[in-house]
Amino acid sequence: xxxxxxxxxxxxxxxxxxxxxxxxxxxxxxxxxxxxxxxxxxxxxxxxxxxxxxxxxxxxxxxxxxxxxxxxxxxxxxxxxxxxxxxxxxxxxxxxxxxxxxxxxxxxxxxxxxxxxxxxxxxxxxxxxxxxxxxxxxxxxxxxxxxxxxxxxxxxxxxxxxxxxxxxxxxxxxxxxxxxxxxxxxxxxxxxxxxxxxxxxxxxxxxxxxxxxxxxxxxxxxxxxxxxxxxxxxxxxxxxxxxxxxxxxxxxxxxxxxxxxxxxxxxxxxxxxxxx
Amino acid sequence: xxxxxxxxxxxxxxxxxxxxxxxxxxxxxxxxxxxxxxxxxxxxxxxxxxxxxxxxxxxxxxxxxxxxxxxxxxxxxxxxxxxxxxxxxxxxxxxxxxxxxxxxxxxxxxxxxxxxxxxxxxxxxxxxxxxxxxxxxxxxxxxxxxxxxxxxxxxxxxxxxxxxxxxxxxxxxxxxxxxxxxxxxxxxxxxxxxxxxxxxxxxxxxxxxxxxxxxxxxxxxxxxxxxxxxxxxxxxxxxxxxxxxx
Numbered sequence: 001x002x003x004x005x006x007x008x009x010x011x012x013x014x015x016x017x018x019x020x021x022x023x024x025x026x027x028x029x030x031x032x033x034x035x036x037x038x039x040x041x042x043x044x045x046x047x048x049x050x051x052x053x054x055x056x057x058x059x060x061x062x063x064x065x066x067x068x069x070x071x072x073x074x075x076x077x078x079x080x081x082x083x084x085x086x087x088x089x090x091x092x093x094x095x096x097x098x099x100x101x102x103x104x105x106x107x108x109x110x111x112x113x114x115x116x117x118x119x120x121x122x123x124x125x126x127x128x129x130x131x132x133x134x135x136x137x138x139x140x141x142x143x144x145x146x147x148x149x150x151x152x153x154x155x156x157x158x159x160x161x162x163x164x165x166x167x168x169x170x171x172x173x174x175x176x177x178x179x180x181x182x183x184x185x186x187x188x189x190x191x192x193x194x195x196x197x198x199x200x201x202x203x204x205x206x207x208x209x210x211x212x213x214x215x216x217x218x219x220x221x222x223x224x225x226x227x228x229x230x231x232x233x234x235x236x237x238x239x240x241x242x243x244x245x246x247x248x249x250x251x252x253x254x255x256x257x258x259x260x261x262x263x264x265x266x267x268x269x270x271x272x273x274x275x276x
Numbered sequence: 277x278x279x280x281x282x283x284x285x286x287x288x289x290x291x292x293x294x295x296x297x298x299x300x301x302x303x304x305x306x307x308x309x310x311x312x313x314x315x316x317x318x319x320x321x322x323x324x325x326x327x328x329x330x331x332x333x334x335x336x337x338x339x340x341x342x343x344x345x346x347x348x349x350x351x352x353x354x355x356x357x358x359x360x361x362x363x364x365x366x367x368x369x370x371x372x373x374x375x376x377x378x379x380x381x382x383x384x385x386x387x388x389x390x391x392x393x394x395x396x397x398x399x400x401x402x403x404x405x406x407x408x409x410x411x412x413x414x415x416x417x418x419x420x421x422x423x424x425x426x427x428x429x430x431x432x433x434x435x436x437x438x439x440x441x442x443x444x445x446x447x448x449x450x451x452x453x454x455x456x457x458x459x460x461x462x463x464x465x466x467x468x469x470x471x472x473x474x475x476x477x478x479x480x481x482x483x484x485x486x487x488x489x490x491x492x493x494x495x496x497x498x499x500x501x502x503x504x505x506x507x508x509x510x511x512x513x514x515x516x517x518x519x520x521x522x
Binding site for chain 2: 097098099100101104106107138139140
């Protein structure tokens with residue numbers, strides 16, 4: 001009830017001890033399209049839904065390589081996300097240059113969080129409107145972190161952010177205990193299945209999602225459409241059995257009547273043009 | 277920027293910025309060679325404990341090899357005060373590294389590269405740290421041995437030496453070093469090198485320390501002396517063949 005009085009400035013507290021501007025920034029993250037991350041002991045997979053502004057345009061890039069051993073998936077204001085990705089690349093390469101050694105992801109994430117915190121304590125700034133799922137390696141193996149506009153960061157076994165991410169989170173909550181020892185292939189499959197959960201019944205095609213992976217002996221790279229489609233084909237059953245398996249992505253996508261049960265849909269409100 | 281005026285030879289004066297007069301031009305108190313080798317369990321590094329003031333052997337208890345963090349050993353020849361400055365930089369670096377408390381730590385490779393950056397950047401400003409540094413260490417079972425000079429030349433090898441050690445010790449090491457030396461053989465090899473340096477390098481003193489680094493950590497020996505032999509026949513009556521010399 002007091003929200004409107006105390007929400008103009010990021011440097012104004014509410015009587016209940018909240019910074020509304022920061023909370024509004026976190027809302028922006030929830031409006032962006034979904035991004036998902038999961039990790040095993042040795043690998044991290046990042047996946048996201050490709051949403052295009054219109055049929056005429058290409059989709060926005062939401063996953064960025066920061067270094068061979070670190071990648072980031074964003075949700076929210078992609079412009080803010082790009083700027084922070086550039087910062088992360090800069091920190092990473094500066095560390096590599098000075099120490100000839102990869103920057104441990106846990107330390108990068110703290111730098112990022114401290115940078116976000118500054119914007120919550122300056123009257124002439126605004127918080128970054130983007131949530132970042134940072135996956136990377138350090139001496140103890142693979143890690144996944146979530147960085148929030150508030151300047152907080154948390155480590156996760158698996159997480160999803162953006163619109164309809166709750167569906168993905170529910171799926172991940174059921175399965176996360178097995179992720180630690182998952183094989184690389186199972187991890188990718190789980191990521192794509194989690195993406196499917198956010199699509200609310202829309203049929204899953206490889207053109208709809210982007211998947212990237214990094215691991216202890218595997219530098220960060222994107223999976224190509226074929227590889228993604230192959231994984232999709234293993235669980236999107238085609239009614240008429242055709243010769244061999246794993247057809248190249250075409251008609252069978254629609255034929256996937258084995259679409260998952262409807263999830264309670266979150267009605268998509270107005271999505272501002274700058275958010276994807 | 278504060279400037280002051282100094283007279284020069286031809287009677288004119290020149291203005292010099294205050295920083296200019298603080299650039300390193302020559303070393304004052306210097307340490308001589310460091311010799312280091314990789315061996316079976318890690319790295320061995322030997323140095324004497326002398327600090328020369330020009331041609332005077334002024335200080336005889338200077339430790340020129342120090343442990344850095346958990347995984348590294350740093351030896352230095354050249355200006356002792358610059359070595360102490362480098363130790364202060366590394367102290368700050370390792371302190372901040374420890375404060376992260378996150379299971380990650382700077383290994384010998386990282387320290388070596390950091391030092392290379394520092395030395396090269398100082399060289400570019402014409403204000404070098406007047407040292408040749410030897411960085412050895414073990415991390416996750418892998419041994420590392422490298423060197424950085426005052427102009428930022430940097431490399432890794434199985435055996436390194438600084439100063440006179442390059443000329444007197446390395447030929448011995450090239451012939452006699454091999455992989456997987458035992459600790460005893462490694463020490464014997466280093467002592468052989470240090471003995472030659474003691475005989476032939478005028479700034480060497482007969483008080484040396486050998487430091488060892490393995491996965492378990494660093495051990496620096498107590499100072500000790502090498503046995504020397506001066507009774508070679510040619511040392512008796514050395515001017516026999518040269519009239520007029522002494």
